[in-house]
Amino acid sequence: MFKVDNIKTNDKQQRISVHSHIKGLGLNAEGNVVQDSCGLIGQQQARKAAGVVVDLIKMKKMAGRAILFVGPPGTGKTALALAISQELGDQIPFCPMVAGEVYSAEVKKTEILMENFRRAIGLRIKETKEVYEGEVCEITPIEVDNPLGGYGKQIHHLLLTLKATKGTKQLKLDPSIYESLQKQKVEIGDVIYIEVNSGSLKRIGRSDAYATEFDLEADEYVPLPKGDVFKRKAVVQDITLHDLDYANAHPQGGHDVLSMMSQLMKQKKTEITEKLRHEINKKVDKLIESGQAELITGVLFIDEVHMLDLECFTFLSKALESNIAPIVVMASNRGNCLIRGSEDVYAPHGIPLDFLDRTIIIKTVPYTREEILKILRIRVRIESLDIEEAALLQLAMIGARTTLRYALQLLSPCSQLAKVYYSNITTKILDEVSELFSDCRQSAIILNQENSHYLK
Numbered sequence: 001m002f003k004v005d006n007i008k009t010n011d012k013q014q015r016i017s018v019h020s021h022i023k024g025l026g027l028n029a030e031g032n033v034v035q036d037s038c039g040l041i042g043q044q045q046a047r048k049a050a051g052v053v054v055d056l057i058k059m060k061k062m063a064g065r066a067i068l069f070v071g072p073p074g075t076g077k078t079a080l081a082l083a084i085s086q087e088l089g090d091q092i093p094f095c096p097m098v099a100g101e102v103y104s105a106e107v108k109k110t111e112i113l114m115e116n117f118r119r120a121i122g123l124r125i126k127e128t129k130e131v132y133e134g135e136v137c138e139i140t141p142i143e144v145d146n147p148l149g150g151y152g153k154q155i156h157h158l159l160l161t162l163k164a165t166k167g168t169k170q171l172k173l174d175p176s177i178y179e180s181l182q183k184q185k186v187e188i189g190d191v192i193y194i195e196v197n198s199g200s201l202k203r204i205g206r207s208d209a210y211a212t213e214f215d216l217e218a219d220e221y222v223p224l225p226k227g228d229v230f231k232r233k234a235v236v237q238d239i240t241l242h243d244l245d246y247a248n249a250h251p252q253g254g255h256d257v258l259s260m261m262s263q264l265m266k267q268k269k270t271e272i273t274e275k276l277r278h279e280i281n282k283k284v285d286k287l288i289e290s291g292q293a294e295l296i297t298g299v300l301f302i303d304e305v306h307m308l309d310l311e312c313f314t315f316l317s318k319a320l321e322s323n324i325a326p327i328v329v330m331a332s333n334r335g336n337c338l339i340r341g342s343e344d345v346y347a348p349h350g351i352p353l354d355f356l357d358r359t360i361i362i363k364t365v366p367y368t369r370e371e372i373l374k375i376l377r378i379r380v381r382i383e384s385l386d387i388e389e390a391a392l393l394q395l396a397m398i399g400a401r402t403t404l405r406y407a408l409q410l411l412s413p414c415s416q417l418a419k420v421y422y423s424n425i426t427t428k429i430l431d432e433v434s435e436l437f438s439d440c441r442q443s444a445i446i447l448n449q450e451n452s453h454y455l456k
């Protein structure tokens, strides 16, 4: 007897990241904050503001604008940016980066920024593709003697007969298609789909007519395709400008819009250069003008934006003014500080004033003890921890005294110690853990003490 077992997925083994409880901004239809929804607690003003931004982005009224989240550490700036990306959905590109990423020994800073900029701009290409679709009735490779002599035979062409509800059609195809047929193990009775221009082939499943009484094969049965074997299909493809750049730098062939564009710079594998981007922009403009494509302005999120230097800010200001700029969302927890790359220019959030002037600023504020308690409760649930109520209250107090992040970070070592002691997380364990790990302020105090033994 065959035994069929479902593979059980163990929920507990799911990876949990610091923001995995955030599911959206938690706003109602009027854009007002719904308490405790989508995993977000408090921070009402900032959430409402973020909601307005999301609406504007969806209405396409935000292109080329910059938004800056500012607030002390652990007040939910990164969390809010992620919530924005969730509210925007899959249709609008969202490219997150941390400003520090631009410092690489191999690639220019502005090059990295430019790449991410183009990852945040989408293009929806509408194409009509010509396809053959049907159930395979015949596969006959026609062989000829090898023209170079020898014993081997060579496939000259392939005869393939496809059947759809309105009739059958015999096709004479290139030998390369025979290879793809073999690769996908296509047999008589399978339903396949061949794109006329690119010659790409896809096996959709096995035709219903061949469904056996035994349900043991793990195959998908599909009905006979409707209509004629030859069809015109409208397909919509979402890609980012960076995908186009990349495809051009690594061309592969084919004749649909995507691959045609990838032949702009001819077959050689190249770097993505300024010239290439310029060519692509021209082609994209043409596609948009002819109505074949639609530009979708997405979001570039730059976390810890104070890490950028003067050169990057200059580049950003210029790039924001181009006609295909994305929306730039930034976050910083710095007050007045030195602008990187300058000798002695101090500015709010480490951002040059002229650039700051182009942004709209959303403030986040520290949480109250009650709010911290609620956030802790959510995290305890997400991480499936067993914690005493008294310990949770105490942890919330610690959070209010230090930062939310410190309180959240103590959860994991607490749960580890609890495991060792075979108990739930108690106040005793919490005390022990907060002795073991200090928060940044405590650490700073120790460093400032006269008799600290650190090298100065």
Ligand SMILES: Nc1ncnc2c1ncn2[C@@H]1O[C@H](COP(=O)(O)OP(=O)(O)OP(=O)(O)O)[C@@H](O)[C@H]1O
Binding pocket: 018, 019, 020, 022, 039, 040, 041, 042, 043, 071, 072, 073, 074, 075, 076, 077, 078, 079, 080, 331, 332, 333, 375, 404, 405, 408
């Ligand atoms: N309003 C909130 N509701 C629920 N969870 C929150 C909220 N705000 C922050 N958090 C959680 O608290 C933690 C710290 O928040 P986050 O990383 O967003 O802070 P931040 O403002 O980006 O800090 P930093 O300036 O140090 O980068 C994260 O795990 C985040 O998911």
Ligand SMILES: [Mg+2]
Binding pocket: 077, 078, 079, 303, 304, 331
């Ligand atoms: Mg952050």
